Amino acid sequence: MDTNDPLDFEVEDDLLKCPPINNKRKKIIGLDDLLKDHYIEQDKLLEKRNKQKKKAKTKAKKIESSYDDEDSKEARLTRIVEKCHNQLTAFGEEQEIPPWGVKVFGDKxxxxxxxxxxxxxxxLLQSFLNNKLNSMVELTADxxxxxxxxxLVNGWLSKLAYLCGHVEKTVAIWAFNTMxxxxxxxxxxxxxxxxxxxxxxxxxVDQAPVKVDWFPEYMDIRRALDIYGFLFKFSSSAKPNNLDSDIEGPPQNIRAWIRCVTACCLIRSKKAIFSTVEAEEIVEIIICLFLDRQFQGLLVLLNDCMEAIVNYFTDQEWCSSCENIAKFIACRVSKDLNCIQTIECISEANSRCKxxxxxxxxxxxxxCFDGVNSGEEILRSLTQINFKDKNCDFYNMYIHLVLTExxxxxxxxxxxNPVIYEMFSLYLQHCSTxxxxxxxxxxxxxxxxxxxYLLHFSIYK
Structure with missing residues (x-):
């Protein structure tokens, strides 16, 4: 082994290896080379911008085509809606049903x-005038x-009436007119x-009676309605524009009038203020008030008054009076939604109201039916209706259904009467099937x- 040869560990260590000597000379970059590189970079930027413009145009075309698709969908939807509307028109034009409601008050x-x-x-006044305490009250003739x-306002007038057990005629008339x-x-x-x-x-019963020298009569109560502008001869068949009349509503005193009538009806057992005919007219008036939409806030008072006046009649009077009232209302109220409101305003609180x-x-x-004189004939006419007839009036049929119900x-x-029930059930089956x-x-x-609903929950319940 030569002494100049590397040792074994020196051969294996990369750090001890000598890097190869590069005998090549570095190339000198000239101005032409820089200019060439600049043009290459400019071409790349231009190409990149062209690609971006192309993508933007492609995206715009896609959005435009989507808008066109939406427009075409909207057009197709419009055509479908028009087609459905034409088909519905073929079944018959939609009826303009006026709402229920009648103006029962005119000029005051x-x-x-x-x-x-x-x-x-x-x-009463003389007792205060002659009392030694008058120096405190300072009551004078004027x-x-x-x-x-x-x-009256402080509630002492009624307390004095209870203490004295007497209401004088002058005080009673004054309080009534004030009311x-x-x-x-x-x-x-x-x-x-x-x-x-x-x-x-x-x-x-358990209270000492108060002697009242004067009680109101029916003419006193009726005169008040006449002054308020109540239309005793109104007709609900009048044109609907009456609902938009500029005539003001009933005065606030109508609340007191209703309460007074109710109280007068409740003392029938001791004093009959109204005759049978007068009581019938009051029932008719109360039903007419129910038909005026301005009385929606007084429904509780009207319901109490209705129950009181219906119970005012004796058992012997009620049978004929009930029929008289029904005939009057049937002739007075038009055969539209008003006649349904007339029925529904009469509560089912007791047997007489029902x-x-x-x-x-x-x-x-x-x-509603010419030449019909009995319930069987009414139901026979209803069951003979041809539902497939194009001229079949379902609006009137609905009114007849509610009335029959x-x-x-x-x-x-x-x-x-099983015959009536069977015919009514048959009529309901026809309507539902x-x-x-x-x-x-x-x-x-x-x-x-x-x-x-009636067939399943009222007839066969």
Whole structure:
């Protein structure tokens, strides 16, 4: 082994190896080379920009084509909607059904002047005037009305009536006129409370009766309605534009009027203020008030008044009076949604209200069909309706269905007549099965659904 040869570990170690000597000379970069490289870079940038523009154009074309697709879809959808509308039109034009509602108040009259009781003829005022405490009250002849109003508003007038056990005629008339014709809401409400308290004392058994020298008569109550502008000869068949009339609604005193009528009805056992004919007219008036949409906020008062006046009749009077009221309402109310509202405003709280509801529905049905004189003939006419006829009026059919429902189901006497029930069940079966679910004519689905419900939950319950 030569002494100049590398050792074994020196051969294996890369760090001890000598790098090869590069004998090549570095090339000198000239100005032409730099310029050439610059042009190459410019070409690359230009090519890159062209590619970006091309991509942007391609994307814009895609968006434009998508917009075109959306436009075409919208056009197709429009054509489909028009086609469906034309098909619906082929079934029959949609009816414009006016809403229920009648204006039962017209032009008002001026309220009569409120006359205060004469100080000389009013024992109540004289007792205060002659009392030694009058120095504190300072009651004088010209302040009698202010003094009475103060007693009325503070509730002392009714307490004095209970203590004395007596209400004088002058005080009773003054409080009654104040209740119906005062423009001050506080006085109107207070006098209403006074009269309701006095009238309610008449029916109390465990309370000493209060002697009242004067009670209102029907003409006094009717005169108030006439001053308020109540249309005693209105007709619900008038044009719908009456609903948009500029005539103001009923005065606030109508609340007191309703409460007073209710209280007068509740003392029938001790004092009959109304005759049978007058009580019938009050029932008719209350039903007419239900038809005015302005009374939607007074439904509780109207319902209480309706129940009170219906129970006002004796058992002997009620049978004929119920029929008389039903005939009047059937002739007065038009055969549209108003006649349905007339039925539904009569509650089913007691047997008499149910009987009245059934009687009004029955008399209205008789007036809907010419030459029909019995319930069997009504149902026979209904079951003979051809539902496939293009001229079939489902709106009138719906009205007849609601009327028939209330006539049959609200009358307990019909339960003993199986013929009526069988014919009514057959009529409901026709309505629920012969009217197709695809029948899109106005009120067709309402007739089918209501008949199906009655058939399953009212007839065979």
């Amino acid at each position: 009259k001026a309220f009569p002047p409120l006359e205060s009781p004469d100080l000389g003829s009013c024992n 302040k009698g009305d202010i003094f009475l109003e103060g007693l 119906l014709y005062s423009s001050k809401e506080e006085l109107c409400n207070s006098s209403s409370d006074f009269w309701c308290a006095i009238l309610s004392s008449e029916k109390e 009987q009245l509801r059934s009687a009004v529905a029955y008399q209205t049905l008789l007036s 209330n006539w049959v189901l609200s009358n307990s006497l019909i339960e003993d 012969l009217i197709s679910a695809t029948n899109l004519r106005s009120y067709a689905s309402k007739v089918r659904h209501r008949a199906s």
